[in-house]
Amino acid sequence: xRGAREVWxxxxxxxxxxxxxxxxxxxxxxxRVPIAxxxxxxxxxxxxxxxxxxxxxxxPRVLLAGCVGAGLAMSGGALQGTLRNPLAEPxxxxxxxGAAVGAVLLLALGVSDPSLLTLGAFxxxxxxxxxxxxxxxxxxxxxxxxxxxxxxxxxxxFSNAAILVVLADSPPERxxxxxxxMMGSAADATWPALxxxxxxxxxxxxxxxxWARDLDVLVLxxxxxxxxxxxxxxxxxxxxxxxxxLAAATVAAAGLIGFVGLVxxxxxxxxxxxRHRPMMVVSGIYGAVLLIAADLIARTLRAPxxxxxxxxxxxxxxPFFLMRLRKLAA
Amino acid sequence: xxxxxxxxxxRVTVQYPQRATPALNGVSLSACCGEITAxxxxxxxxxxxxxxxLLKRVPLSAGSMFIGDTNVAxxxxxxxxxxxxxxxxxxxPVLPLRVEEFVGLGRHxxxxxxxxxxxxxxxAVSDAIERAGxxxxxxxxxxxxxxxxxxxxxxxxxxxxxxxxLVLDEPTxxxxxxxxxxxxxxxxxxxxxxxxxxxxxxxxNLVARFAAHMxxxxxxxxxxxxxxxxxxxxxxxxxxxDWPLVVTRDPAIGAPALLxxxxxxxxxxxxxxxxxxx
Numbered sequence: 341x342r343g344a345r346e347v348w349x350x351x352x353x354x355x356x357x358x359x360x361x362x363x364x365x366x367x368x369x370x371x372r373v374p375i376a377x378x379x380x381x382x383x384x385x386x387x388x389x390x391x392x393x394x395x396x397x398x399x400p401r402v403l404l405a406g407c408v409g410a411g412l413a414m415s416g417g418a419l420q421g422t423l424r425n426p427l428a429e430p431x432x433x434x435x436x437x438g439a440a441v442g443a444v445l446l447l448a449l450g451v452s453d454p455s456l457l458t459l460g461a462f463x464x465x466x467x468x469x470x471x472x473x474x475x476x477x478x479x480x481x482x483x484x485x486x487x488x489x490x491x492x493x494x495x496x497x498f499s500n501a502a503i504l505v506v507l508a509d510s511p512p513e514r515x516x517x518x519x520x521x522m523m524g525s526a527a528d529a530t531w532p533a534l535x536x537x538x539x540x541x542x543x544x545x546x547x548x549x550x551w552a553r554d555l556d557v558l559v560l561x562x563x564x565x566x567x568x569x570x571x572x573x574x575x576x577x578x579x580x581x582x583x584x585x586l587a588a589a590t591v592a593a594a595g596l597i598g599f600v601g602l603v604x605x606x607x608x609x610x611x612x613x614x615r616h617r618p619m620m621v622v623s624g625i626y627g628a629v630l631l632i633a634a635d636l637i638a639r640t641l642r643a644p645x646x647x648x649x650x651x652x653x654x655x656x657x658x659p660f661f662l663m664r665l666r667k668l669a670a
Numbered sequence: 671x672x673x674x675x676x677x678x679x680x681r682v683t684v685q686y687p688q689r690a691t692p693a694l695n696g697v698s699l700s701a702c703c704g705e706i707t708a709x710x711x712x713x714x715x716x717x718x719x720x721x722x723x724l725l726k727r728v729p730l731s732a733g734s735m736f737i738g739d740t741n742v743a744x745x746x747x748x749x750x751x752x753x754x755x756x757x758x759x760x761x762x763p764v765l766p767l768r769v770e771e772f773v774g775l776g777r778h779x780x781x782x783x784x785x786x787x788x789x790x791x792x793x794a795v796s797d798a799i800e801r802a803g804x805x806x807x808x809x810x811x812x813x814x815x816x817x818x819x820x821x822x823x824x825x826x827x828x829x830x831x832x833x834x835x836l837v838l839d840e841p842t843x844x845x846x847x848x849x850x851x852x853x854x855x856x857x858x859x860x861x862x863x864x865x866x867x868x869x870x871x872x873x874x875n876l877v878a879r880f881a882a883h884m885x886x887x888x889x890x891x892x893x894x895x896x897x898x899x900x901x902x903x904x905x906x907x908x909x910x911x912d913w914p915l916v917v918t919r920d921p922a923i924g925a926p927a928l929l930x931x932x933x934x935x936x937x938x939x940x941x942x943x944x945x946x947x948x
Contacts, residue, residue: 424764550783557778559765563758566725568831569751569779614767 346612347622354625361629362406365636366398370643404529404537405635405649406628408590409600411541413627415590416601417608417620418548418583421555422576423488426609427664429601430587433492437499438468439588440521440596447518448506458536458592465588469580471495524597524650526635533593540589545624547582552617555579559616597650599657600627600634606664630656674703674834674864675738675753677724682733684716684723684890692731693719695890701883703834706857706867708877710901711887712911717870718759720887721839725756737835751779755828759839759870766813769823773799776830794830802826802856818849825856836860839870854880878902878925886910902926 366382367373371393373381380386381394416429423433430436442464443457451457475491500522507518520528554575557565565572590597608622631649634656638647677700684694694716701707709717722728724735724742735742737753745753755776767775776798777791787795799805802822807815815823821841828836838857842850850873858880861867871877877884877898884901886894888910894901903926904917913930920927 420765426765553778553781553783556767557775560775561758561761563722563725563727563756564761566727566747567751567756567758567828568775569748571747572727609765614765615771 347618350608350611350613350622351618351625354622354629357629358406358625358632361632361636362402365402365405365632366394368636368640369393369398400531400534401526401529401635402632404534404593405526405631407534407537407541408526408594408597409604409627409629409631409634410624411537411545411586411590411627412597412600412631413604413608413623414541414545414548414620415583415586417605417616417623418552418555418579418586419601420605421559421616422579422583424559424561425486425489426606427602427661428489428492429599430584431596431598431601432496433489434468434472434495434497434499435465435492435584435587436591436596436598437496437503438471439465439591441499441502442467442588443592444503444506444518444521447514447521448510454533454592455536458540458589461588461592462585465584465591466581468495468499469584473580521591521595522650523648524595524653525638525646526594526631526649527639527646537589537593540586544582544586544589545620548579548586549617549620551575551579551582552615552620555616594649597631597653599653599661600630602664603657603660604630606660674866676700676702676736677754677835677837677866677868678736679720680734680736682720682723682735683731684719684728685731686728691890693728693890694723696733697887697890697892698733699885699892699895701835701866701868703866704861704864705882706861706869706877706880707883707885708881709868709870709885709887710872710874710877711893715887715910716890717887718839719890721756721758721837721870724754724837725758726750748779751831751833753833754835754837755831755833757824757828757836757838757841759843761824763812763820766811768808769804769810769812769815769826770795770799770808772812772823773826773830776827779831794832798826798829801829801860803852817844818846818852821845821849821853822856825853829860834864835866835868837868837870840872841869842871842873842876850876874902874907875920875925875927878927879920879923898926902928 363375363378367375367378373390373394377386377390378394381391384391419428419430419433420426439461442460446457446460472488472491472495476487479487503518503522507515510518554570557568557570558576562572604627605619605623607626608619611622613619613622634652635649638649638652641647679697679699681696681698682694683692683696685692709720711717723730773795777794780791799808802825804819804822804826807819807823825841842853854876857867857869881898884898885892886901893910894906902917904915907928908915914932915928915930917926917928
């Protein structure tokens, strides 16, 4: 089928881009490492300081950015399907914000264990999800998906306010930590942090891929979906929850990063991956490419200073959002 | 078409919360094989609630629904979609697919979560596309279709479900005469194949031509039911639709046809500036 060839092409090109950008991101930095040395260092041979830079600093950072990008893109793709809205994504829906509040609150209480903070982010995301759906239900009387998006914007704004309040009350040394959550950064990449986010992306992403065919049907609307044999409420609820947790896992690893979940699934669809399973696979690949590239820009553009990763993705994402909005209004 | 299933509503009552009166109040009806059974009635008479109830999107306060001998309440959504193909009223292509992908969604209930399209699935899709007469749109995207093509593509998706029971909620809304007739003729042919077709429609005159049985709903209750001649009667329709009308004969095939009365006489000029004045 013609559609299948488009998808394979998109995935193949994406995989090649991923490899290229990953190697480039490991090579480029304060110390420039030639490609040949990168490859040698990855296998553990060569100059020990180069091996340390490549294996302990840049490789985990690149892999973390890749996992976070893939997770955000897949989460966004799944949320767009359940909410029937190509503008949905975890950041705009307030889900990421809720995750950040969960983690920052624990931080303010003196918790510093990263695993506990990750759990806090999961809890915060779940609470934000509940809040968003509750607001939409109270206001609209039904699960109107546009209301859900607007409720998300409100909860997101509230989350930012909550973080600022916690921030204002914190000793200076904690302020930097709280700011980190709001700006997004892959700078604190460590192997354990990478392992946590990689596991979450693998498990939760696999669940979403498993349910992806339900999404093809859910996106048609409640009644058509029921007519085609989907248990609508159950299918929508579990996708929403798991997509939220996937976003929470990325927030726990790299803070608030917007627009990746918005831009990438729409790009994947434009490349011909229209059904949800291929769309989310292609999204995962390009999400990783986008965030590794964004992180490379964030740490090199004004080196030695680092730009907030969330700001870089917003600069890329906002024009795209406006374009998509215009298309939707047309 | 193998044995076709009948559809039966037995004293079905649906009460929406925050509404004084039930949307459906003890509605019984049945539709069977090889025929079109039409459900008609004014706006808000409960027609669409009937379809929503069948899809279990609203709970029944009383009564039950049966497909063949099986209570719909006991059927999983997946089994339901294999028995009955429902084309709901409203649907928009939010995230567009190619037409063949879209029609392929009709196979959802036949496939495992990771199962590939088997030969039987592909055949059902291509048969459905051909039967609905939308072969020339197969490679186009669902957001690029005309209104008439879109409705027929949705019917094709229902046909791909290979269910012997077909339920359609106003499939010709917004269609011009030629496209509307094409859809009615398609439904007629599908019923002649032995399918049970339940059609919700506002088009009384076309329903009178094509349906074998009619059910007239009013305020959630069955106001009249039976053959077309039983239901298409001036005194009943006038009362239910609350508008003066006459029932005559359709010159094409002699079926009963309804003409609403009042409004200005042919050739007369519209009256202007009299509104609100004695």
